[in-house]
Structures are given as C-alpha cells and as structure tokens.
Amino acid sequence: MEAVTGPGLLVNPTxxxxxxxxxxxxxxxxxxxxxxxxxxxxxxTLAGGPNRGNQDGTGVSAQFNTPQALCVDAAKNIYxxxxxxxxxxxxxxxxxxxxxxxxxxxxxxxLALNAAFGVVRGMCVDSSGNLYIADETNNRIRRLTxx
Numbered sequence: 001m002e003a004v005t006g007p008g009l010l011v012n013p014t015x016x017x018x019x020x021x022x023x024x025x026x027x028x029x030x031x032x033x034x035x036x037x038x039x040x041x042x043x044x045t046l047a048g049g050p051n052r053g054n055q056d057g058t059g060v061s062a063q064f065n066t067p068q069a070l071c072v073d074a075a076k077n078i079y080x081x082x083x084x085x086x087x088x089x090x091x092x093x094x095x096x097x098x099x100x101x102x103x104x105x106x107x108x109x110x111l112a113l114n115a116a117f118g119v120v121r122g123m124c125v126d127s128s129g130n131l132y133i134a135d136e137t138n139n140r141i142r143r144l145t146x147x
Contacts, residue, residue, distance in 0.1 A: 009043055010035065015069045015122075019076055027067040027080060033060075034067060034080060034091060046078070047097050054085040054099075062097035064089070069134070073125045079146075081120035081133070088112075088120070088133065088144065100146070107138040117142075 012030030019025070024037040025046075033048035045060060053063030065084035072078050078091040079100075087102035099113070106116035118137020125131050131144040 014067070017070055017072045017078075019072045020074065025070055025072050025078055027070045029066050029068060032064045032067065034064070034070065034078060046095060047091050052084070054082070054087070056089075056096075056098050058097070059095040062089075062091075068119070069121055069123045071123045071125050071131075073129070074127070079123055079125060079131055081117075081123055083119050083121075086117045088117070088123075088131070090146075101144050105137075107135075107140075109142070112144060115144075 010028050013026050014029040015027040017025045022039045026035040028035050032052050034046045036044045036046050047059055047062045048064045049060045052065040054065060055063035064082050067080050068083040069081040070078055076093045080089045082089050086105045087099050090098050090100045101112035101115050102117045103113055104116050108116035118135050120133050121136045122134035129146045131146050133142040135142050
C-alpha cells in the first residue's frame, strides 16, 4: 500500500463504501486508483496507478480504466466496477486484484468471465455474498453470486 498525504489528492471520486471498522473506501476514477481513508484521515492507495489499463496484480501494479462503483463486504473484500474495461474486479485484503466478471461491452448473462456489461454505476453486496450490479446501459439490476 502506498501512503499519500496532503489536500486535493483525489481526482474525480465516484463512489464510497465503509467497512465495520470505519475505513472508507473510494473509487478514485480520474486517478484510476482505489483508495482507503483511514479513521485518522490518512489516505492510502490500495490498488491501481496513474496509467489506465486492464491488468490484474497486487496493489499499485494492478491497472484500472476508470473505476466507477465499489462496495466492501464483511471480510473486507472490495468489489469494483471498472467501467471502461466492462469488468467487475475483486480486491482481496492482501491487495491482490482479480477480474471476476465481464469481458466486453454489451449484455450477456452466463459464466462470470463470459458476461458482458454496459456501464456499471452502482453495486452492493449482501450478507450471503451476492453482488448486485446496477448496469445502467442495459437498464438492469444484475446479480453475481460470489461464493
């Protein structure tokens, strides 16, 4: 994780989610990063870097292309919609980023990595691990079973 301090460090934040310990997670869309604001106010980069891309990896070696929505579950797994890659990404508590659904722009249900999404603007996860996805372009709420 990369610690960052100072004012004005978020570039077009588009979504926030908070965990049970008071950590705030931010989709920093303009910076292609996922950030965490700690209870003391410090800002940490959890994943992503300044370059747009579609790369799984750990921490800042992962790449996003306009992360839009996010939510965090009870185990502190973070789900992120990466709208210009048309994918749903998972960030584990150890910082590992993995693509768990999506492959292209469009609409297609099916096996997660074969699914197609439009623009995912919102997400939430329930206590059973079901991820609910607001697919704006396709005018649908979609469910992805994560467990």
